[in-house]
Amino acid sequence: MQILESVRIALRALTANKMRSILTMLGIVIGVGAVIALLSVGHGFEQYITEQFEGLGSNLLFVISGQLESGGPGSARASRQRFQPLTMGDAEALADPFQISDVVAVAPEFQRSGRVVRGKVDMSTSISGVTPEYESVRNFRPVLGEFIAAEHVNGRSRVAVIGDTVAEELFDEFEYPIGQTIKLNDVPFKVIGVLEEKGGGGGFGDADNLVMIPISTAQTRLFSAGAVRGELVISIVFIQVVSQEKMGDVADRITEVLRERHRISFKDDDDFTVVNQADLIQVFGQFTAVFTTVLGAIAGISLLVGGIGIMNIMLVSVTERTREIGIRKAVGAKRSDILLQFLIEAMVLSMIGGFVGITLGYGASTLLSGVLELQTVVTAGAILLATSFSAAVGLFFGIYPATRAARLNPIDALRYE
Amino acid sequence: MGDKVLIEARDITKIYQMGDMQVHALRGATLEVRLGELVAIMGPSGSGKSTLMNILGCLDQPSSGEYFLEGVEIDQLDDNQLAQIRGRKIGFVFQTFNLLSRTTALSNVELPLVYSGMGGRQRRKRAMDALDAVGLADRVHHRPNELSGGQQQRVAIARALINEPSIILADEPTGNLDSKSGAEIMAIFQHLNEVRGITIIFVTHEPEIAQHTRRIVSLADGRIVDDRPVREPRIAGERAYGVRVRDIVNRKAASEQVE
Numbered sequence: 001m002q003i004l005e006s007v008r009i010a011l012r013a014l015t016a017n018k019m020r021s022i023l024t025m026l027g028i029v030i031g032v033g034a035v036i037a038l039l040s041v042g043h044g045f046e047q048y049i050t051e052q053f054e055g056l057g058s059n060l061l062f063v064i065s066g067q068l069e070s071g072g073p074g075s076a077r078a079s080r081q082r083f084q085p086l087t088m089g090d091a092e093a094l095a096d097p098f099q100i101s102d103v104v105a106v107a108p109e110f111q112r113s114g115r116v117v118r119g120k121v122d123m124s125t126s127i128s129g130v131t132p133e134y135e136s137v138r139n140f141r142p143v144l145g146e147f148i149a150a151e152h153v154n155g156r157s158r159v160a161v162i163g164d165t166v167a168e169e170l171f172d173e174f175e176y177p178i179g180q181t182i183k184l185n186d187v188p189f190k191v192i193g194v195l196e197e198k199g200g201g202g203g204f205g206d207a208d209n210l211v212m213i214p215i216s217t218a219q220t221r222l223f224s225a226g227a228v229r230g231e232l233v234i235s236i237v238f239i240q241v242v243s244q245e246k247m248g249d250v251a252d253r254i255t256e257v258l259r260e261r262h263r264i265s266f267k268d269d270d271d272f273t274v275v276n277q278a279d280l281i282q283v284f285g286q287f288t289a290v291f292t293t294v295l296g297a298i299a300g301i302s303l304l305v306g307g308i309g310i311m312n313i314m315l316v317s318v319t320e321r322t323r324e325i326g327i328r329k330a331v332g333a334k335r336s337d338i339l340l341q342f343l344i345e346a347m348v349l350s351m352i353g354g355f356v357g358i359t360l361g362y363g364a365s366t367l368l369s370g371v372l373e374l375q376t377v378v379t380a381g382a383i384l385l386a387t388s389f390s391a392a393v394g395l396f397f398g399i400y401p402a403t404r405a406a407r408l409n410p411i412d413a414l415r416y417e
Numbered sequence: 418m419g420d421k422v423l424i425e426a427r428d429i430t431k432i433y434q435m436g437d438m439q440v441h442a443l444r445g446a447t448l449e450v451r452l453g454e455l456v457a458i459m460g461p462s463g464s465g466k467s468t469l470m471n472i473l474g475c476l477d478q479p480s481s482g483e484y485f486l487e488g489v490e491i492d493q494l495d496d497n498q499l500a501q502i503r504g505r506k507i508g509f510v511f512q513t514f515n516l517l518s519r520t521t522a523l524s525n526v527e528l529p530l531v532y533s534g535m536g537g538r539q540r541r542k543r544a545m546d547a548l549d550a551v552g553l554a555d556r557v558h559h560r561p562n563e564l565s566g567g568q569q570q571r572v573a574i575a576r577a578l579i580n581e582p583s584i585i586l587a588d589e590p591t592g593n594l595d596s597k598s599g600a601e602i603m604a605i606f607q608h609l610n611e612v613r614g615i616t617i618i619f620v621t622h623e624p625e626i627a628q629h630t631r632r633i634v635s636l637a638d639g640r641i642v643d644d645r646p647v648r649e650p651r652i653a654g655e656r657a658y659g660v661r662v663r664d665i666v667n668r669k670a671a672s673e674q675v676e
């Protein structure tokens with residue numbers, strides 16, 4: 001008998017038992033849909049986290065003062081030691097190619113929160129004192145105007161580059177922000193640039209609610225940064241390394257240089273912390289992987305439920321199907337005819353069910369995307385996993401009884417109860 | 418019709434294993450049936466009639482003994498060859514009809530042709546003809562549950578006929594039917610036997626029904642205990658059962674002559 005005829009028999013058997021076919025398909029639809037929807041959330045979350053870190057800039061190390069583990073500068077241990085904040089001098093030392101090689105750029109930052117006012121609008125924002133290197137190291141690009149330049153830093157100019165949120169709050173659609181004056185903590189600044197939207201925010205607060213000004217202006221004119229040995233204090237230093245592989249070496253050299261500069265004796269701990277961007281991504285990566293795994297497990301349960309549904313329908317219909325097989329064999333069906341029929345039935349069911357499930361999963365994923373404000377990602381792997389599992393369950397529980405029945409004498413199949 | 422031996426079963430036994438117990442359903446049955454015969458098999462319940470029919474119909478295998486169908490030793494055949502014999506040489510009619518419940522009479526009748534590889538259009542035409550031959554031309558699109566017991570059995574007979582088998586085996590074909598429907602079945606059998614020369618063996622409990630044949634074989638306790646000819650076979654439909662059945666037979670006979 002030809003394949004075409006088997007397909008026709010299978011289709012006829014499926015349409016003759018619409019309810020059973022639909023219920024079996026439902027199991028597949030639920031399983032596939034759930035896995036695709038849930039995994040899309042997990043993958044979307046992972047991708048979101050990764051994007052957040054990549055938004056920081058690439059191959060980045062940063063140094064902050066104090067020890068993260070011992071609770072920061074205020075902790076007992078840190079205060080027992082002679083605690084020294086980071087200074088401009090530290091940043092310059094780190095940028096010195098004779099002291100540390102493989103560094104692309106070093107960007108110190110002096111950061112405080114403050115108020116920005118224009119006309120009636122008054123909002124709190126984050127004010128960062130930066131150098132020109134900050135633009136490339138932290139990956140902040142102005143869409144309008146320009147970034148802080150070296151002469152602004154040297155001249156302690158009152159110029160500001162504003163984030164997207166600040167621009168939207170302070171200026172309406174038709175106003176051109178460049179050249180306008182805004183007030184930061186009552187000091188007037190001229191806007192010279194508007195930053196490209198970073199987007200997201202989420203756990204990190206609004207990444208676009210910030211104002212950047214020359215670091216020297218921030219340290220002396222707007223705030224009064226303390227000084228250590230005549231060097232102005234900074235909040236954090238970002239160091240961009242030439243490549244991923246050099247990150248460890250550079251981090252070690254930074255520790256050596258800073259310990260020397262801070263005159264820390266060999267028995268004492270560092271009074272600063274070097275943080276590796278890759279480490280952070282890894283830590284968060286582990287977290288998000290757990291998250292995805294949990295979602296995956298929930299999805300797995302749905303798959304299982306769907307699978308049990310398929311199994312149930314298949315097993316329940318076995319008696320009827322065994323008799324059907326007996327009848328078919330009694331009128332001349334070969335074993336292979338029977339198997340082919342069931343194989344095709346199972347394939348058609350899982351294909352249609354899988355397709356509907358994928359469509360539904362996509363729909364649910366899009367819906368969740370809106371509800372969770374997260375860009376969900378449907379991966380080919382998830383589709384493959386869900387469909388192949390459901391198809392396997394359908395195939396197994398469809399084919400297994402059929403194989404058994406096909407091997408029986410027709411008369412035993414007819415008598416089966 | 419001649420003296421050609423169609424069925425030759427020698428010393429057939431069938432033993433069912435039920436846990437520790439052995440059930441001897443057949444204890445050495447020997448039977449010979451020639452081409453063109455119409456045979457009734459009788460016997461008390463549990464005597465092994467169904468067991469024998471199933472073996473003759475290649476639906477089951479004997480525990481021992483030899484069985485030749487048209488000279489072919491059935492014991493030597495593999496699964497696929499058996500399927501082919503069931504599909505092309507034998508038409509089997511069951512007491513409980515055994516139709517596919519969710520498909521139409523037409524699809525049910527077509528089924529053997531599907532497995533013998535005939536194309537769709539020709540299949541449909543043959544199935545229509547077969548249903549017409551059993552008087553169901555106006556019921557082709559009914560499903561089994563939309564048909565009476567007698568009609569269902571006629572669908573089953575049409576299915577058994579469709580591949581133009583050399584033999585029809587029927588296990589209590591009238592067992593679930595009233596006497597009128599039973600007579601219709603007998604009329605069809607007699608017609609098929611006389612006009613088309615198809616060999617028919619059927620099981621029955623009713624002596625009346627058995628009298629429609631030319632030969633009655635009696636089974637008891639797994640053995641053939643009696644085998645005698647019927648001197649004056651009854652003609653179905655002529656005396657006891659009204660005229661309708663005769664119509665069917667006559668009409669078919671007429672149409673056959675035209676062909």
Ligand SMILES: Nc1ncnc2c1ncn2[C@@H]1O[C@H](COP(=O)(O)OP(=O)(O)OP(=O)(O)O)[C@@H](O)[C@H]1O
Nearest residue numbers: 433435440441442461462463464465466467468469
């Ligand atoms: N599948 C089976 N397993 C075990 N024993 C069986 C099986 N089929 C039949 N038997 C036994 O074999 C014997 C013959 O059974 P069979 O069905 O051939 O009788 P029968 O003559 O057709 O009876 P009836 O007139 O009631 O249909 C019985 O004793 C029955 O119990």
Ligand SMILES: [Mg+2]
Nearest residue numbers: 466467468588
């Ligand atoms: Mg019986």
